Amino acid sequence: MTRRKISILFILLGIGIAFSLPQFVQSNYVLRIAVASGLFILLASAHNILMKVGQLSLGPVAFYGLGAYVSAILSTRYGVPFVICFLAAGVSAAVAGWIIGRLTLKLRIAYFVLVTIGFAEFFRLVALNWTAMTNGPMGITAIPAPALWFKGYAMYYYFILFLVLIVLFGLYRLENSTIGRAMQAIRENEVLGQSVGIDSYRYMMLAAVLSSFIIGIAGSFYAHFFQFLGPEILSFELTITIVVMVIAGGRATLAGPVLGAILFTIIPELLRAATVWRMVIYGALLVTIMLFMPDGIMPSLVSVYQKLRNRFRPAGEPSDLRTTLEIFDTMPQNTGCRQEQFAVSTERCDKEEICKEASLIVEDLCVYFGGVHAVEHVSLSVYPGEILAIIGPNGAGKTTLLNAITRLGPITSGMVHYLGEELNALKAHETAHRHIVRTFQHTSVFPNLTTYRNMVLAHNALEPTGLVTNVFRTSGWHDAEQEIRRRADEILEFTNLKQYVDCVASSLPYGAQRLLEMGIALVADPNLLLLDEPAAGMNPTEVEALMELILRIKKMGITVVLVEHDMKLVMGISDRVAVINYGELLAEGTPEEICQDDKVIQAYLGRCFDDAQTL
């Protein structure tokens, strides 16, 4: 049996047990815990959506409370039917998520964590003090049941089970979609994601809105299930409970928060036997889990399972190197069709010669950091089809120049034009959509994912498909996925990375990681490829291979701008060389001209490398 079949079997079994639970168990106590588990599965899974983009929020209760209060106030004060209350709860929470997201999503890690606590506490104090609307600490009582025929816990149980299944199905579909992969890219390496065209703000906002919507409807369910609502729903303890479920279960996985929610609903109940020691044990347990399973329980279980499997696997079968994140990956398998070579975009020059008209024009560009003039009045043109090398001493402003062109860094004054369009006003990810893609000086890949996954993430940036397409897998979805796989395969072949296809990127040898970077950039379909010191740290053999690769990239009609210190590489493959020193353009010309240029020799080259070798 394949792993996929086993997974499906387990899931079906789980759903079967879940559906038949009220048949076996009559105890209201157990059903009540089951409903609470369901509620927490919703909360933890929704909160986990933000973890998928790498943001930890400590304010989920703000949306939970908002949803609950909106629903409760609408139904008790204005007699609005449940269905409308329910939706209003979701929508109002989503709107709040959008507003708070707009204010906070530019913040990262600790700042984001703390500002979300601020919002949650603020909401709590409003609920506590705005007595006219919320009844303050007394709470809202006698909230009606969703419908008259809602009698007994079993009804609520089926309702929450239904909600859980829908949400999990949607999240599962998102996981393996352009959206899920874009989110994964942001979590793994936000800057690299941007450089291949992923609009991280957009996906973070999507995550925030989606997450708060689900939490909002869960809030509505809470209000109509307990039929009483007080400010305790906004307590920090509840936030902690949700976060514990997500992180201890396994952050950014699909199954982790579900397992976490069930375990951490049941464990405190079991611990009731320990009376006063209950929360003491709970706290100690939490510390222990973090110490021994920092990735969470689910990933630990998966890795134990994989170890066992590898130990007992028949000889010859390849070992299981895929990361845990892909355990439920059910993407169509590679069909290995590659009838055509990469399509050459129309903007590229057809022939293997350099065009006369420049595609990228840098005009009088200055970049200042306070008093540091990193780039000073540089004007430069890049012609389609050429390889332009930019050389110069360390700190000369080469990388700053690349950053300015790809809009990852600031521009103080001056202009950058590409194919007649001004780039100054664009954001980093937008330059990638203009087919300008770059690599980085320090190796920048998606470190915890396989080589293959790295490639797939990079592609998804260019033709993002929508939420609906991905969740319902409408027509066109399969073609799009097929195309992504085909292209990833093609580039793997092109960069000679086939052998590493299932290896985790951070475990690759250094040279292969640098190739992977190039591969990621190529998947993003560049017409203009900017390489920032691709040969840094490579041995001579690897440099040879790299030179050959860059020449092949040029042959495909891709223009290459190369920042490099390896003179053998620069002089060997460049059509033109530009020299930068102290932020200023010192000289520009063919490699031969540059080698003879006195100013360049004085500032950077010393003796030209040919002479150096002969002497």
Added chain:
Amino acid sequence: MAEFLQHLINGLMIGGIYALMGIGLTLIFGIMNIVNFSHGEFYMLGAFGVLTLFTMMGIPYLLALLLSAVFFLLFGAVVERGILRPLQNQPVDVAMLATIGLSIFLSNLALIIWDPTPKDIGMPFPLIGINVGPITLTPIRVFIFVAAMLLILGSHMFLRNTRFGKAIRATFQDREAAALMGINTNTVNMVTFSWGTSIAAIAGGLLGPIFQVFPTMGAIVSAKSFAVVIAGGLGNFPGAILAGLLLGVAESLGAGYISSGYRDAIAFILIIVVLIVRPTGILGKARRLG
């Protein structure tokens, strides 16, 4: 006017304690990159330490304060070594969750040991009012403010003028470079954490005699220390002092003139406004220590 001055003075006293909590938290964040959720619990335990030693065992107040400070110095070192050091290469949220677990553990343990009813430490100083112009000062409040300021000043001097203080500041600037220069960054972590823990415990012991002492008292102080740390700029030492004093005064004036129900909201509004308008904190970007 007299009322305003009185609020101002009360605000400064509470603000001094917030600043004291804030510098510990901000330094732990700056050096160790840990958002320490158990900081408020150390404050609570410090108050209980003084309650046990001073009220229950009759040891003089100042000695009780000193003994509890030394105890929590060791306690902080144990926590750092046992829980935080093994997690230092994990994502930020793992260590954060571990400190949350520790905080749940400690506050519930306190609940068992000292039961939930609020307790009075009793007054270590004579209860007389000293009139300075239109305002009234009590010896305990003067003592709290002076002690807080002395501790802040002492920490500052330690960071500025000692060799180890220099090592801490170097680690703050760049951990890797500091390690390459031969600084034992693990020791820096341990000292920073146990110092922060001890100072939080002293803050609890100082404020204990004015308010009542109970096991859940750490939570709100914890939240406010975060507000102080954010408003001052994460990892910014002078920023935390200024923000602590400001928050104390703002709360005191807010409670006096607006509504005491929303007094605790001021801290959170401060967090939100500062982070949105000026995410680097009120003193701006300067990553400076001591």
